[in-house]
Amino acid sequence: MIILWGFLQALIFPGFLFLSVYALFAEWLDRKLFAQMQNRIGPPLIQPLADTIKLFSKETIIPKAVQAGLFTLLPYFSFAAVVTSFLFVPVYATPAISSFPGDLVIVAYLLTIPTLVLSLAGWSSDSTYSILGGIRALTQLFAYEVPFFLALFTPALLLGTWNISEIAARLPGYLLANPFYFIPVLISFLVGIVALQGKLERKPFDIPDAETEIVAGPFTEYSGRLLAIFRLSIDMEMVCGASLLAALFLGGPQPFISWMPGIISYLLKTLAIIFILAYIKAAVGRIRIDQMIRFGWQILAPLSLVGMLMVVLFQKGGLI
């Protein structure tokens, strides 16, 4: 019975089905906010779903020159990694449906897989645009991944645990008791958001699929169902990233007011993060790959190190 219950949780709520629906909603919200900030109308609510259905019903074309096996397998691989990582993130209550000490590291690595898949997809597509996009995706990975990890590990270091659910449960109370730590956590949160923007390949870091330069980058040769799966996995990655940041820095399902259900609190926090992501997307242009690397190593990485060092120094110095 317990096994069946766990199975249902993983498949329906808060697992796969919930994630799919929320991902489509997040895509809509992102596009709608983007449009609203540009004074446009934007898509209707069911647009992302309609797009997905349309892509699923279309013919999938596999070019002759590609390595068909790898080419077909890659989208599913990315999809699976993202769905798996979501099981470790608390949604309606702590702990999450699957939780063990050290799951933060697993999630961080699982969330790297879509980018690696992207660069592999670029290589296997055998098209100039795809290959360039693949190289760019991989190059960019080195710029944002380290700051992203450092930012994620700051709260873990602070609380001395590597379990996402435990961090989500304990962080708000800990911060209220020790307000000094607001500063490093805030710094890490900001770095996390900017690095997440790079991870999701959104402006100003949408360099791998910059449409005016290299068409659709690694996705250029993809079509039909495979493209739908890729798109869905990127939407899900956005939800996963937002949920992860919400759990690590904002307390995840921990309510602001005691009577509030955990799921509402979670939704509010993730939607706020998606709003920030959409705002950044609307406010800036795309930078170049060399500028991206410089930005990643000269600004993001030192900032995240500062956050981490502050935590270490505060703890050693007994400032608590």
Add this chain to the structure above:
Amino acid sequence: MSERMILPIGPQHPLLKEPIHFKFTIEGELIVEAEIRMGYNHRGIEKAAEERTYLQDLYLTERICGICSHVHATNFAQATEEIMGLQIPPRAAYLRVVVGELERIHSHLLWLGVAGHEVGYDTLFMVSWRDREIAQDLLEIITGNRVNYGMNTLGGVRKDLDAEQIDQTRKGLQELAERTLYYGNVVSNETTFIARVANVGVLPKEVAYSSGAVGPTARGSGLDYDVRKHLPYAAYGEIPFEVVTSPRGDVLGRALVRVGELLESVKIIRYCLDHLPDGPIAVKAPRKVPVGEAVSRYEAPRGECIHYVRSNGSDKPSRVKVRAPTMGNLASIRHCLLNQQVADIPIILAAIDPCFSCTDRTVMLVKEGTREAEVMGWEELRLRSIARRPI
């Protein structure tokens, strides 16, 4: 990475809204060679102009370009009027300037949006195109159409301005001036935009000079040449305005020149509305044109546009030569592109504000062997699309 790749851009590519082909040889992200191939958009306009009367050619040349349609129509009208020895009434000259400068405003705002889009700054793209609608609405109010205004006729203009239209134009200009100032501010302060345009696609003054660059491309490199100032036409001789130049030579320089010109254009239109002379708006033009030839130059939003018209005494010209400004700027683009990054191709190409369908216009293309092109009906197309579906 020393392996060289060929990166084809165009004739169909999201970067270019018009068909032209570029072949880039790249090493990693660096461009080492660039080749241009044009001709995908030839409509045979120069040849067609020889078969039509001067009045019909006026509308034909207006359709060379969708954005600078007033440019080509005025240009052709000027050349023809010179051969005829016609002097257009002063009010017509002022009205030509008003429409021409409104067109410049909408063209430059369009460029600003395109430049934003090329560097992924889509918000700038959307909002500047939103405000470009103000200029387009004004043009529609004055001439009756958003593009291909049909404002010119041989010997003057076709539509007069009444008090209400002048009032609407002033209101629109007020808003345009505010928005332009705001965008100028945004463009020169936004880090991500500056990072993409400063010191990118540098065109030194000497290269701009020898490669025949014109318009904002040349003025962005510090070359002081503006037809409106140096070879004034219509009413420009009487209107005070500044020629905006920038010594930078990069894409940012060209952007700043265009923003400066937007503000100058607003000033010019205001001056025209304040000093609009009374009188007729057109004089009658003869149908037959005496033997002669004339060159007419016009400062289009993209640079100097030139028409050469040759008459053999009949009612049809014997040769019409059109040189759109993009053709003049294309020679400089190779220099701008070499040793730049692949990521900078879009913005460098966009920086000359290319308009390839004006540039291509001379001959009709017939594939060898085919003597008759098929015109497919809707039904046939539909049937074909059904038949192509895999069963």
Add this chain to the structure above:
Amino acid sequence: MRRPGAIWRELVKNLGRKPVTVTYPKEPMLLPKNFRGRPVYDPKGCIGCKICERDCPARAITITKVAEKTWACTFALDRCVYCGQCADSCPKKTILMSHIYEMATFDRQTLIDTVAGVPPPLVLEENEAKTATEVRQEPAVSSNPGGL
């Protein structure tokens, strides 16, 4: 000052603004008075000088003789560029530019618009002269009335 996100004021303003997009055809478009739509021909005033036919840049007009002093005009609206030169050229102002612009169609044939004048009856007796004027005052029938 150089900063990322310099356009923030516009973004915040737009969040509270109605989108500028006009949801045509739900909202009607406002046309200026100079708008050049479909050309309309009135056979009553036409004197058959054919200046419009000669000046038309798209060669979209044909004036044909129906009877003595009665003319028919055919607009090939699929070729027409809506420049309005015919309306300008016409010495009797029998061609006018209307505000009709929704003319999209699947079939080019529906865009050939012929308007013919009605010739007066040939027999002219005292008491029939009245009928002749009545007939002449009947509105001209378009080969393609309103139907585009």
Add this chain to the structure above:
Amino acid sequence: MSAQTGSWVEIPAGEVRQWVADFLDSGQMRVLSTITGYQEGERIAIVYHFVHKESAGLNLRVFVPLSAPTLPSISPILSAGLLYEREIQDLLGVTFEGILDPRRLILPEEFPVGVYPLRTNYHYHGAEEKETPGQPGGKAE
């Protein structure tokens, strides 16, 4: 003649490059606007449209015979001329000696060699619109 058209100069075809070089050296050139070519009976005229620094147009005209349409290229001394020369080469079949890049610019690769669209003997027989019955004026005279 207005300032925009400016003055006309006519020189023998062989002296074009020297003339342009002298003009460049004098520092009086503002810009080379374009090069026009047209056929006039049994000869082809090439017109170089310059703008003089003293704010007037300056048009240099040379004639070459239709039987041997060759003249020296100015592209080695003024790179602005290259694209215009290539255009004329495609459309009028004039050979420019010493041109930096003699490839086709405008005509497609499969266009027949030796056919020049802007010559007066070129007649277009291609994609003529199918006449729809009752549709007037479609035929080009």
